[in-house]
Amino acid sequence: MGNQPALTSHERAAAALRDQFAALPPGAPVRLAKTTSNLFRFREPATRTLDVSAFSGVLSVDAEARTAEVGGMTTYEQLVDATLPYGLMPMVVPQLKTITLGGAVAGLGIESTSFRNGLPHESVLEMEILTGDGRIVHTKRGEELYRGFPNSYGTLGYALLLKIELEPVKPFVELRHVKFDDPMVIADHTDVDFLDGTVFGPGDQYLTLGRFVDKTPYRPSDYTGTEIFYKSIPDRETDYLTIRDYIWRWDTDWFWCSRAFGAQIPAVRRLWPKRYLRSDVYRKIVAWDRRYQLSARIGRLRGAAPREPVIQDVEIPLARLAEFLEFFHRDIGITPVWLCPVKLRDKETWPLYPMDPDTLYVNVGFWATVAMKPGDGPGHHNRLIEQVVTDLGGHKSLYSESFYSREDFWRLYNGERYRALKREFDPDGRLPDLYDKCVRGR
Template sequence: MSSVIRAVADTAGLRSSMTGSRYRTGALRQFSTRTIPLRNASALRVQSRRKIMDVRYISQSLAPSPANDAHKKAIEQISGDVRRFYERKEKFRINHGSTNSTRNNAKGKNIINIGGLSHVLEVNTATQTALVEPNVPMDRLVEETLKYGLVPPVVMEFPGITVGGGYAGTSGESSSFRHGFFNRTIKRVEMILADGQVITCSETERPDLFHGAAGAVGSMGVTTLVELQLQPARRYVETTYHPVSGMPDAIKKIQELTEDSSIDYVDGIMFSKDRGAIITGHLTDSSDAPVQRFSHAWDPWFYMHVDSHTQSRSSTPPRFAIPLAEYLFRYDRGGFWVGASAFKYFSTPFNKFTRWFLDDFLHTRMMYTALHAAGMPPNYIVQDLALPYSTATQFVDYTDSYFGIYPLWLCPLKQSPIPTMHPHKEEYEADGKTLKPLLNIGLWGYGKQHDLVKANVSLERKLKQLGGMKWLYAQTYYSEDEFWEMYDRKWYDGLRDKYGATSLPSVYEKVKAAPKGEEEGLSLMRKTLKIWPISGFYGIWKAIQSKSYLAARASTWKDFDRMVKEKEA
């Protein structure tokens, strides 16, 4: 392992700049928020600073550097703006600059922009931790930590998902059967409360807020910095594709494999009701399996690679050595398999040549940008659901008959302590203390139903009937009473009252579906842009304008394994 650290450090030109075990990174970027005029703003700033200085928070311990100084300045500015909204008794929303949610983006005049908080401020190899601003995306985070031979234990598969989004939302990935949701790998959080006060929360300091804000979609405060736990990186994830013959077989295989302490990653794909694969990964520095990549335009999409190698069951499941970062972002190209829907939408041939030719458009950043501009097709479902193992097969029977959507993604999840805003089910193992795991089922694709509202309402009812819950990145069609039947409202409202967050939009206000009549007030231009295929071309145009494709092109994580090889040679 030390050879990997030395190799990458040399390649990055960092060895000569190492001082002890702590390193700092991040370039100074311009930061901006909307300033709200206030008659007694000067006096209010003094009052706000006095209150903030009474509380210790993470930024106060940062050593002087351009990035750290910029962070401190940004925190002062944001906290002042938040305080002014609080004094005016006005609710506001946060603009992060990017999103992987399928809900409507924050719009309106009461917006605070925190898009500039996008730096890794510090990586500490002694404690194996990193101080990270909330808008650092997964690919930039991994690129930075790999320089020191470290990697986050839970990494969201889409490179553009941010650290703050992982904390405020629900992020369960293939390592979550062991580590839990992404927020369970966070040690401390710096947050601006709704009254402008800057505080720190952790397992020992305001633990109720530390756990309660996770999954609460920013309804408790504004996250400005997190201390993230890291673990030693390895060169490869030795990946095995285990064919299964249906959901009962898949669940049995998942239960068996998640008990194996040598396995670091587990997820699965159901290609049909009767055929799928459970995929396991083991971190290693060497492997005799063939090396396989998925990041270049000529590489296969991951799910298609799994499909082609599990068409028939053999005595020896196929194995591949996937470079670590390639594994972590294996679903980026094609967005799992959602990218295939774009070919169907435009009636375009779906083959190796067209995937290669259109590769820039088929990374998740570009697809999300296009989706938000174009809007969701009327019969397209994008939902993540969590169910007990005991009812997961019944749920797939329902989706098979009602939607007919395949593939489906399967991901075993270690539950968070209850109460929580994450999906949960209060069922315990034989010890009476350990919560039973849940199974995340990803349902993404064109369904049989053309009434999107009706389809989602049916889905939510069936999910509730089977003891499941949905991710809140997508809009919810539950009534407010139905929504709070699934969550502990007394606990949630109590936290909001305690930390003065009632001036922020509540979680239900953020995730509820737009009223049915909302489109009636749209201009003729906006209505035209919702017509097929105009909406699709408009989405592509906006995606090109965003230049999101440049982020994928600029990724250096693709070269990590090559850099190690060159140093070893």
């Protein structure tokens, strides 16, 4: 991807990683030694892992060409810090700081530029991937591995180096929070730089329209300390943020999920160190609680009904969004809910996540627990959501728990193409199968 001195170091690191991979015993699980994760499929820690720390960092930024060469384990926080000084940002910056570039491409990422820039993998020009058969493969637009890698979740290989497109920014973002009733109005507001929405309940929903500006009429707001971004949406018709604070507006409180840890109680907020108001801190708390079942034990002692984690992002065609929200408010009841319009940037389709390139979808994100009623089986609410999403012609991201049957899963995620890719790039099955990893938790 280039001839800079940094790439020589990268090539040495890639060769060392290939040797690490080859040294793993046949049949041993292949896992990466990562300090953070944004997945909500919790597994026991692996005893042997691949050291990928050498693939974290931005190797180069070409301000004139508006491109960057980036290690696959680089977090978006690192990436944004490297590109903003050039007046540039990635085409899509997923909303949490510790999501890695490689993770957003092998999984799926989304944010408020997705209505015009699609998904993060669409702005990747080329990639270097350690495949399941131990090769390091360079792939670019139009090639089978390039097209099949998104939504493979590390079951075909791991991205070590990516060349990506960037776009220019201005110093500030002006926000307008507009209350709406009919979700179809979303299609009328695509003449902006940023677009997302928040649903606080039936009939209480807002679009947030963002535009780049060079200066602000007053001091920009700061939602990295005592103030909380999502609470400002119903109260402030207009707002201003620096571009960096806008990019990370959701990270400080993990959207609104920090309230589960008491971090939004004013007295607690004042004592909570600002450096720990971050999504990765909250996620570690959740992982610890899941492992030791503390919340579940306290609930049982109090005689409360068991609660089912419902942590999902789904893409619904805009024309069916009202139907989905009606179902969701009636049968699930989680609030708030995030809305993020998304349309594929180009006419190219992506085989493992087959969205229609001519359709405007809306990502609906919801992250909480729901009380279970007597007789509800495991995953009751999640299964119900999966069925409704399918019935409405939508799709579900696979970063969290899934409950599909094997037949339904492969029908929805193009099992025929996946198996062909698996035969070519992981014929011995060194990496897990996508169904086993995302549904069976292996």
